Amino acid sequence: xAVVSQHPSWVICKSGTSVKIECRSLDxxxxxxxxxxQFPKQSLMLMATSNEGSKATYEQGxxxxxxxxxxxxxxxxxxxxxxxxxxxxxxxICRAARxxxxxxxxxxxxxxxxx
Amino acid sequence: xxxxxxxxxTLSVQEGxxxxxxxxxxxxxxxxxxxxxxxxxxxxxxxxDIRSNMDKRQGQRxxxxxxxxxxxxxxxxAATQPGDSAVYFCAETYTGRRALTFGSGTRLQVxx
Numbered sequence: 001x002a003v004v005s006q007h008p009s010w011v012i013c014k015s016g017t018s019v020k021i022e023c024r025s026l027d028x029x030x031x032x033x034x035x036x037x038q039f040p041k042q043s044l045m046l047m048a049t050s051n052e053g054s055k056a057t058y059e060q061g062x063x064x065x066x067x068x069x070x071x072x073x074x075x076x077x078x079x080x081x082x083x084x085x086x087x088x089x090x091x092x093i094c095r096a097a098r099x100x101x102x103x104x105x106x107x108x109x110x111x112x113x114x115x
Numbered sequence: 116x117x118x119x120x121x122x123x124x125t126l127s128v129q130e131g132x133x134x135x136x137x138x139x140x141x142x143x144x145x146x147x148x149x150x151x152x153x154x155x156x157x158x159x160x161x162x163x164d165i166r167s168n169m170d171k172r173q174g175q176r177x178x179x180x181x182x183x184x185x186x187x188x189x190x191x192x193a194a195t196q197p198g199d200s201a202v203y204f205c206a207e208t209y210t211g212r213r214a215l216t217f218g219s220g221t222r223l224q225v226x227x
Contacts, residue, residue, distance in 0.1 A: 006158075034214055041123050043204060044159070044217045093158050097213055104213070106151075106158035 002028050004096045006107040013084055013114055021079045021110045023094030029074035030096035035067075038091040038109075050077055084114040123202060125222040134192040134225075138205030138218045141186065145207040149215065150179060150190045152201045159204060162190070192223075200225045 003026040013019050023033060032051050036044040048069050050056035056069035068080040077096075081088055094107040128134050140148070146167035151159035165172045165179045165188075172179050178191040188205050202222050206215040 004158075032213060036217075043219050046214050046216070049214050091156075095215075104215075106160070108158045109156070111156070 002026075002096075002098065002103075002105045004030075004094065004105045004107040006092075006094060006110050008110060009108065010111040011113070013112070015085055015114055016083055018080055018082045019084055019112060021081075021092055021094075021112070023077045023079070023096065023107050025075050025096040025098075025105070028096075028098045030077070031074065031099060032097040033071055033077040034095040034097070034104075035069060035077075035079050036093045036095065038093060040091075044093060047079075081112065084112070086114045088112065089114045123220050123222045125224060127224045127226060128195050130195060130197060130225055130227050132195055134190075134195045134199070134223060136190045136192075136203050136221045136223065138188040138190075138221075139186060140188060140205070140207045140216075140218065142207060142209065142216070143186065144209045145216075146209050147207070148179070148181060148188050149206045150177075150188075151204045151206060151217075152199075153204060153220075154201045162203075195223075195225050197225045197227055199223060 005024045007022045035047045038044045046059050047062045048056045048058045050069050050071035052071050052074050058064045071077040091109050093109040097104040149164040150162040153159045163174045163179050165181050170181050176193045180189045202220045204220045205218040208215050
């Protein structure tokens with residue numbers, strides 16, 4: 001099946017710094033990428049949807065100036081958590097969609113810990 | 116709206132038993148449903164999907180049942196194995212929307 005990678009798999013950063021998480025579709029072109037956040041023992045919450053070459057669409061309550069999403073190519077989307085705070089500590093997961101179908105693949109996730 | 120789970124219900128079964136995991140959804144417009152398995156520290160893994168024009172779909176050792184009348188979805192796992200231990204999420208969407216809304220999840224613990 002299709003492969004989606006995320007980098008880094010885990011990161012620890014200090015409060016106030018910014019962290020960039022990459023999501024790559026390794027063997028297909030992802031026209032749309034979705035970013036989810038998952039707190040411990042909770043479900044996945046959709047943060048934003050990004051289409052290649054367009055601005056991301058953010059879900060209600062998600063600060064677009066804090067969570068910067070870039071989808072500059074059909075194989076790479078990045079999520080930058082700016083001025084991170086401890087409450088941003090979470091598991092961030094991307095999901096890449098192939099074409100216009102529902103065929104979609106999750107990345108392995110990135111564990112962010114802000115100290 | 117998005118589903119938020121504050122506590123993960125747990126289903127504990129003996130190895131070899133059948134497991135049934137349930138999910139209720141709220142959007143009557145949803146017409147496509149997926150079950151995912153998530154192991155600790157990993158991304159969700161696709162198990163099986165079903166469209167609203169069906170009420171049952173079978174895969175290898177898994178069956179998904181859909182009851183649109185009461186907006187209920189279930190995942191049945193036959194002959195549950197220790198490797199099935201994980202958190203299971205249902206997800207829903209509707210035609211024209213490609214983002215998924217996730218249910219709150221159920222932790223399945225398989226006792227050897």
